[in-house]
Amino acid sequence: MATNRARGARRMLGYLESRKNLTGSACGVAGLGLTLAGAAGAYWPLVVAGLYGAGALIAPPERVAPPPFDPSEEVGALRADFTRLREYLAEVELPAAAAARWAGLLELYGALLEPGWVAQVLATEPEAVHALSRAVRRDVPECVDTYNRTRWWNRFTPGGESPERHLERQLDLLYEEAERVTADLREAEARRQQTHTAYLEERGRS
Numbered sequence: 001m002a003t004n005r006a007r008g009a010r011r012m013l014g015y016l017e018s019r020k021n022l023t024g025s026a027c028g029v030a031g032l033g034l035t036l037a038g039a040a041g042a043y044w045p046l047v048v049a050g051l052y053g054a055g056a057l058i059a060p061p062e063r064v065a066p067p068p069f070d071p072s073e074e075v076g077a078l079r080a081d082f083t084r085l086r087e088y089l090a091e092v093e094l095p096a097a098a099a100a101r102w103a104g105l106l107e108l109y110g111a112l113l114e115p116g117w118v119a120q121v122l123a124t125e126p127e128a129v130h131a132l133s134r135a136v137r138r139d140v141p142e143c144v145d146t147y148n149r150t151r152w153w154n155r156f157t158p159g160g161e162s163p164e165r166h167l168e169r170q171l172d173l174l175y176e177e178a179e180r181v182t183a184d185l186r187e188a189e190a191r192r193q194q195t196h197t198a199y200l201e202e203r204g205r206s
Contacts, residue, residue: 071123
């Protein structure tokens with residue numbers, strides 16, 4: 001009961017401090033002014049109440065500030081997941097023919113996530129973070145898991161395109177995507193440089 005009363009008191013205090021109440025009160029005061037001026041007549045309570053209600057309705061809604069998300073925290077969490085991914089890949093059996101593809105892909109992911117200015121640039125590009133997160137957290141593990149399961153079935157029903165070939169193709173596609181992410185980050189950094197150059201030129205002219 002005490003908790004409910006405290007919650008009710010907070011709601012009441014919050015409403016008293018709200019824009020709706022403040023705007024409605026200002027309109028109500030205007031209604032009182034009309035009453036004192038003799039313009040409201042015998043219906044002044046209705047005029048005051050009506051103006052208060054109108055003011056409360058037209059008042060802008062309360063703005064709730066969004067939580068302060070830090071993009072660098074997402075990159076940090078992704079870096080930790082990438083470390084776990086490398087540990088997972090070190091334990092599973094993968095085809096030797098795809099070793100070079102794996103090494104190149106992981107090297108590129110690691111370079112993008114390495115603490116430093118590259119990761120800082122990455123943190124400012126949500127689409128790049130999303131693409132890298134999807135690859136690290138879903139695509140690569142799914143490629144490896146699907147390969148191992150398909151290879152098991154292939155022992156009993158051989159034929160068709162080999163699981164190794166599918167895996168190699170998947171790695172090629174993932175590497176191409178990682179290269180596109182890298183190129184997009186490079187272009188974003190170039191745009192920032194061009195913008196700063198234009199700013200300095202404009203400042204010099206003024």
